[in-house]
Structure formats: structure tokens, C-alpha cells
Amino acid sequence: MKDLIYANKPEEARSFLEKVKNSKVTSLIVIASTMVSKIKGISIAGENPELTLYTPAADVEYLMLGKCLSINAIPKTPDGIPTPAIISRVCIKLTDIPCLIINAGSYIKPKIPYIEMNGRYGEDIRYEDALEISVAKRLYENAKIFIRSIINISDTFIIGESIPGGTTTSLAFLVALGYDAWDKISSASKHNPKSLKASVVKQALDRIKFNTSNSNNALEIASYVGDPFIIVTSSIVEELIDANKKVILAGGTQMASIVAFLKKNNRNIKNVLIATTRWIIEDNSSDIISLINEIHPVPIIASNLSFMESKYEGLKKYEDGYVKEGVGAGGFSCYAFLRGFSFETIEKEVEKEYERIFV
Amino acid sequence: MKDLIYANKPEEARSFLEKVKNSKVTSLIVIASTMVSKIKGISIAGENPELTLYTPAADVEYLMLGKCLSINAIPKTPDGIPTPAIISRVCIKLTDIPCLIINAGSYIKPKIPYIEMNGRYGEDIRYEDALEISVAKRLYENAKIFIRSIINISDTFIIGESIPGGTTTSLAFLVALGYDAWDKISSASKHNPKSLKASVVKQALDRIKFNTSNSNNALEIASYVGDPFIIVTSSIVEELIDANKKVILAGGTQMASIVAFLKKNNRNIKNVLIATTRWIIEDNSSDIISLINEIHPVPIIASNLSFMESKYEGLKKYEDGYVKEGVGAGGFSCYAFLRGFSFETIEKEVEKEYERIFV
Numbered sequence: 136m137k138d139l140i141y142a143n144k145p146e147e148a149r150s151f152l153e154k155v156k157n158s159k160v161t162s163l164i165v166i167a168s169t170m171v172s173k174i175k176g177i178s179i180a181g182e183n184p185e186l187t188l189y190t191p192a193a194d195v196e197y198l199m200l201g202k203c204l205s206i207n208a209i210p211k212t213p214d215g216i217p218t219p220a221i222i223s224r225v226c227i228k229l230t231d232i233p234c235l236i237i238n239a240g241s242y243i244k245p246k247i248p249y250i251e252m253n254g255r256y257g258e259d260i261r262y263e264d265a266l267e268i269s270v271a272k273r274l275y276e277n278a279k280i281f282i283r284s285i286i287n288i289s290d291t292f293i294i295g296e297s298i299p300g301g302t303t304t305s306l307a308f309l310v311a312l313g314y315d316a317w318d319k320i321s322s323a324s325k326h327n328p329k330s331l332k333a334s335v336v337k338q339a340l341d342r343i344k345f346n347t348s349n350s351n352n353a354l355e356i357a358s359y360v361g362d363p364f365i366i367v368t369s370s371i372v373e374e375l376i377d378a379n380k381k382v383i384l385a386g387g388t389q390m391a392s393i394v395a396f397l398k399k400n401n402r403n404i405k406n407v408l409i410a411t412t413r414w415i416i417e418d419n420s421s422d423i424i425s426l427i428n429e430i431h432p433v434p435i436i437a438s439n440l441s442f443m444e445s446k447y448e449g450l451k452k453y454e455d456g457y458v459k460e461g462v463g464a465g466g467f468s469c470y471a472f473l474r475g476f477s478f479e480t481i482e483k484e485v486e487k488e489y490e491r492i493f494v
Numbered sequence: 495m496k497d498l499i500y501a502n503k504p505e506e507a508r509s510f511l512e513k514v515k516n517s518k519v520t521s522l523i524v525i526a527s528t529m530v531s532k533i534k535g536i537s538i539a540g541e542n543p544e545l546t547l548y549t550p551a552a553d554v555e556y557l558m559l560g561k562c563l564s565i566n567a568i569p570k571t572p573d574g575i576p577t578p579a580i581i582s583r584v585c586i587k588l589t590d591i592p593c594l595i596i597n598a599g600s601y602i603k604p605k606i607p608y609i610e611m612n613g614r615y616g617e618d619i620r621y622e623d624a625l626e627i628s629v630a631k632r633l634y635e636n637a638k639i640f641i642r643s644i645i646n647i648s649d650t651f652i653i654g655e656s657i658p659g660g661t662t663t664s665l666a667f668l669v670a671l672g673y674d675a676w677d678k679i680s681s682a683s684k685h686n687p688k689s690l691k692a693s694v695v696k697q698a699l700d701r702i703k704f705n706t707s708n709s710n711n712a713l714e715i716a717s718y719v720g721d722p723f724i725i726v727t728s729s730i731v732e733e734l735i736d737a738n739k740k741v742i743l744a745g746g747t748q749m750a751s752i753v754a755f756l757k758k759n760n761r762n763i764k765n766v767l768i769a770t771t772r773w774i775i776e777d778n779s780s781d782i783i784s785l786i787n788e789i790h791p792v793p794i795i796a797s798n799l800s801f802m803e804s805k806y807e808g809l810k811k812y813e814d815g816y817v818k819e820g821v822g823a824g825g826f827s828c829y830a831f832l833r834g835f836s837f838e839t840i841e842k843e844v845e846k847e848y849e850r851i852f853v
Contacts, residue, residue, distance in 0.1 A: 200639065236643075244610070247612075247636060247640075248637075248640035250607050250609055250610075251609075280607055284558060284593050284607075285592040285594060287591070288648065
């Protein structure tokens with residue numbers, strides 16, 4: 136039976152997970168759009184750039200219902216590789232974990248119930264600020280109001296995301312904060328479009344004539360070159376760690392932005408763990424471990440799923456480095472493992488779900 | 495020290511509360527509008543008929559923030575008597591109970607985070623159906639999707655409401671279901687405008703040429719002459735009792751509609767208790783106990799708050815029969831009592847909160 140992958144700070148990770156095991160756990164999925172995802176070649180989280188704007192809504196509709204309402208099939212790459220939400224859905228069903236959808240600023244609003252943060256999608260950071268500072272502040276405050284109002288429902292919160300183009304805005308945010316993130320941020324594509332991402336980020340940083348000394352405020356920087364996901368998630372995590380809750384950031388290199396936001400705001404970063412997938416850990420085009428350790432060395436674990444032996448091309452492609460992570464897939468599968476479901480069981484259930492949808 | 499009031503089925507109520515005491519408890523506030531509240535004289539849940547449309551949003555803004563964003567003062571009657579949300583807020587703060595706001599169909603959307611059900615406010619039932627059946631069905635389904643997704647966060651759910659005009663739509667719904675509710679439904683006014691309510695209800699029933707034999711479907715009847723609150727709350731409660739959760743309906747005579755909806759849908763009504771205020775129980779112009787017993791004899795308890803000795807006119811007026819209940823005031827104060835806060839303590843805290851707002 137395959138074990139979890141302990142990718143960073145294994146001893147801390149083990150003691151963290153021991154505490155999570157018997158605690159009450161709730162999950163949150165933060166969805167948002169950034170107009171950066173419409174730039175040709177930036178994101179494959181959708182069949183074409185325009186459809187990436189529908190992906191966050193469609194992801195959570197599928198997660199809740201097993202089908203989408205805002206588009207007529209489940210989100211996939213231009214090559215037809217399905218959203219990682221199929222892994223998340225399987226694990227949510229296995230574990231019966233409560234799941235709340237948070238709309239930080241999706242271009243398309245889901246046709247299922249969700250928590251409205253009264254925000255807005257992020258603009259194309261090449262040409263304008265992602266969000267007006269007033270909207271960024273509202274999102275930051277509303278995220279706190281919301282999480283405070285329900286903070287006692289759980290001891291541990293797993294937070295996943297769906298924001299096509301989000302790795303690029305994360306890169307911009309991290310570079311603006313002074314981190315050497317250029318070669319460390321992953322992509323849903325097998326062929327990480329690094330030079331395209333770098334040119335978008337450089338254009339954004341040029342636009343705001345940014346140097347790392349001219350702002351000490353994480354929220355401002357996120358409003359210039361970030362996205363609504365970074366703001367809402369960081370704000371929620373700030374409240375959670377202040378209340379001594381445990382936080383599992385269920386995502387890939389984007390989650391570095393959350394850790395960086397907390398650090399910039401001088402938070403005592405504790406009880407935070409990143410749970411991702413093996414596909415992220417093993418990605419040659421990015422480096423989550425060195426990125427996180429450059430910011431603050433939080434423990435990182437990864438689920439040990441493999442679709443190498445899958446009957447289905449759409450799943451096998453994950454082994455080629457497509458998709459990799461998203462909608463909390465890594466975190467949910469680590470949690471299912473923790474609750475006693477082997478990765479082998481999860482793989483079988485994902486195959487069945489794939490069959491149900493496509494075959 | 496004052497005890498709770500056991501108004502119906504006291505033994506059942508005691509054993510229910512014994513189980514609630516050590517269970518995990520979460521609260522939901524369902525907000526909605528009905529255009530019926532704009533009929534002059536129907537509702538005093540707002541300074542004037544137009545402002546009643548702002549009351550649901552303002553109530554929950556105040557509940558979460560201690561101030562309103564959609565209007566520039568907290569909701570009050572034309573005479574200046576404040577919303578019962580001040581009692582709810584005090585009790586939520588004392589008990590730290592998690593609280594989720596559900597927008598079933600508020601005319602004005604709150605400027606704080608809330609769960610969007612993708613519904614719509616109810617139309618004036620004199621002239622048209624409250625909701626198109628397609629919208630009613632969507633609300634009914636979305637309420638189920640939502641509550642299922644978080645059902646494991648709690649063992650007990652306290653459900654409150656804010657819907658000005660809602661007693662009138664409840665009356666219409668109950669009469670349409672064949673109940674003799676005419677003299678049993680309460681009002682936020684000291685002078686229950688019964689003949690006005692009756693004429694609105696008769697006009698609505700005439701419009702749909704209703705007789706109790708021509709529909710066996712609670713959802714249809716609610717879409718004709720009810721409101722979004724009835725649909726969303728009933729749907730949530732159906733799911734909760736099916737999952738063996740305990741439900742505290744925190745409200746007055748309106749909650750009879752929920753019990754009636756469940757009965758019409760042949761649900762096994764169990765683990766449901768109504769928690770209201772003494773002002774409702776002692777109201778001479780309505781009769782919650784006989785109304786509930788006509789439908790299905792669920793236990794009823796009431797909080798034993800009194801503002802007779804209050805320094806403040808706005809609170810003293812509650813003793814004259816104004817306002818009485820709303821935004822879960824009865825249920826939240828019963829729950830605070832259960833958690834060890836005496837009614838005397840709650841009264842003092844409400845005075846302090848009144849001072850903070852108005853003095």
C-alpha cells in the first residue's frame with residue numbers, strides 16, 4: 136500500500152496530520168477569475184481561453200452535482216483531459232467532508248449555492264490593477280467576516296481553489312514581494328509557458344513601476360498584480376491561524392502566495408500545511424519545495440495517486456504532466472488517505488467516476 | 495432565576511433539549527422578501543413599506559457587523575422600535591454559535607457574505623404567483639444541495655428568518671393547505687392587521703381559484719401564494735430530519751408553514767422543535783400552540799426575556815406586543831439559556847447593546 140509523500144518538513148507534517156486525524160475537518164473551495172487566463176497560451180484550464188472564465192463555476196457545479204450547469208460538459212483542457220475536480224469529488228464522497236464554495240470573484244457565477252463575497256474578477260494585470268483597492272479591501276474584510284461567523288464549525292480547514300491563470304498572477308505577486316519565483320511556479324500544461332508568463336509578469340510590474348521597497352502592504356500588492364483568490368484565501372487563513380485552527384492549503388505552487396501574504400503581514404505562520412499531488416512535487420518545470428522554503432518552511436505533503444495503469448487516456452495524461460492539481464485534488468486525496476482510504480482505492484474510484492462521465 | 499417556557503409538549507421538549515445541550519450546534523438565518531410587505535399596513539418590519547424590502551439585508555448586516563451597510567440605521571418599526579436582531583446578536587456573541595446567512599430571495603442583497611441560492615423575491619400574491627414554478631423548484635433543489643454539502647458540520651441546526659410580510663404569506667400558504675389559520679397567525683404589530691391580511695389572502699386564493707383538493711404538492715402551493723423563505727427552509731429541514739439531525743425552528747407562527755410543508759410532503763416529522771419568545775406565546779391576537787397542534791404537535795419552547803423594567807422605551811415596547819420575534823431572537827435566546835446564560839444576563843446584555851446603538 137502506497138504511503139503519503141512527505142515532501143518538506145516530514146516530522147512537522149506527521150505531527151500535524153496526527154492532530155488532524157481526530158479533529159473536525161471542513162473544506163472550502165475558493166473560486167475566482169483573472170482576465171489573465173484569456174491571454175492565449177497562458178492557461179489550459181478550459182477548452183479555449185474564453186472558456187477558462189467558465190471553469191471555476193463549472194468546477195464547483197460538477198463537484199456538488201456530478202455534472203455542470205454553466206457549460207455542457209465538465210471542464211477540460213484543449214486536449215480533453217478532465218478537471219482534477221474528479222479526484223476531489225471522489226474523495227469528498229468517500230469522506231463525507233463538508234464543503235463550502237466561496238465565490239471570491241468568478242466571472243461566471245455558479246448555478247449552485249455558494250458564498251458570495253461581493254467581490255469581482257481580477258483584471259488583466261498587464262494593463263490595469265487586478266482589483267481596485269476598495270474592492271480588494273472589501274474582499275479582505277468580507278473574508279474575515281465570513282470565516283469568523285463560522286469558525287467554530289471545525290478544528291481543521293482544507294482550502295482548495297479554482298482560478299485559471301492563477302499561477303501567473305501568483306508569480307507576479309511573489310516577484311513583487313521580492314521572491315525569486317520565476318522558475319518555480321508550475322502550470323497545468325505539460326509545457327509550462329514560462330517565457331509567456333514571465334513577459335506578462337514583467338509587463339505588469341513595469342506598469343506599476345514596481346520595486347520591492349515601495350509597498351509594505353500585501354493587500355495593496357495583491358490588488359495591483361494578484362487576484363481575488365489570493366486576497367480571500369490569505370484573509371481567511373490569517374483568521375484561522377489567529378484562532379488556533381489548523382489549515383491545509385490544498386493546492387500547488389499558487390499556495391506559496393498565501394504563505395507569502397501571511398509573512399508580509401507579519402503573521403506567525405503556524406498550523407499551516409500544504410497538501411498537493413505527486414505530479415506537482417515531481418514537476419521538473421517548477422519547484423514548490425524551494426519556493427516555499429524561500430518564503431517560510433511550512434510542511435508539504437502530497438498524495439501518491441498514479442494513473443499510469445489507467446485504461447483511460449484522459450487520466451493517463453496526468454502522468455505526462457498535464458493538469459497536475461486543482462480544486463483541492465491533492466489535499467482531498469491526502470485527507471481521504473488519512474481517513475483510511477488507500478490511494479489504490481481512490482484510483483479505482485476515480486476510474487469509475489471517469490467512466491460514469493465519459494464512457 | 496427564570497426558566498425556559500415550555501409551551502407545548504413539555505416532556506418531549508425537555509428530552510430534545512437534553513440532547514441538544516451537548517451536541518454541536520450551528521445556526522442558519524434564511525432571508526427573503528415578498529412584495530406583500532409593500533402593501534400599506536401589512537408589515538411594520540421597517541420604517542415604511544418601501545424600507546421593509548431593505549430589512550432582511552440590514553438585519554443580517556447588523557447581526558454580523560453590529561451596524562448596517564444597506565441602510566444608515568438598524569431596522570426599526572415606524573415608531574422606532576428596533577429589530578429583534580439585537581437579541582439575536584447578543585446571544586450569538588455570548589454563545590459563539592456559528593451562523594450562516596442564506597439568501598433565499600432578498601430584494602436587496604446583503605453587503606456582507608451570504609449563501610446565494612439563486613432564487614428571487616416573492617411577488618405580491620394578490621396579483622401573481624409568488625414565484626414561477628421553475629424558480630421555486632430551483633430554490634427547493636438548491637437548498638438541498640447546499641445543506642447536504644455541509645450536513646456533517648453539526649448535530650443540531652437552529653434556523654431563524656427575516657422576511658417582512660412573511661406572516662401574511664404564511665397565512666395564505668396554511669389556508670391553501672386547508673388549515674384554519676385565520677385567527678392564529680401573529681404580527682410584528684401590537685395591532686395585528688387581521689382583516690387586511692385576510693383580504694390579501696382571500697384575493698390570492700381567489701386568483702388561483704384555489705380549493706384544498708386541487709394540489710397535492712407543497713412546493714406548488716408555496717410557489718402560488720407562499721414565499722422563498724417557506725420553500726428554502728422547508729427543503730433544508732426535510733434534508734436535516736432525513737439525516738437524523740435535530741432542528742430548532744427559531745421563529746413564531748411563520749414556522750407553522752414549515753411544519754405544514756413537511757406534513758404535506760408526508761415527511762416523518764421528528765427531531766423538530768419550535769423555539770420562540772414569550773411575546774409570541776402570550777400574544778392574544780394569535781395562537782401558535784393551537785395552530786401547531788392542528789398541523790402536527792411539535793414541542794414549543796419560549797425564551798423568558800422581559801423588558802418591563804428596561805430604561806429604554808424601544809425595548810419596553812416589546813412588552814406592549816410590538817415586534818415580538820424575528821431573526822431567530824427566540825431561538826437564540828433559548829439556546830443561550832441552555833448554554834448557561836440566564837435570561838437576566840441576556841436582558842442586561844441587550845440593554846448594553848441598545849445603549850451602544852442608540853444612546
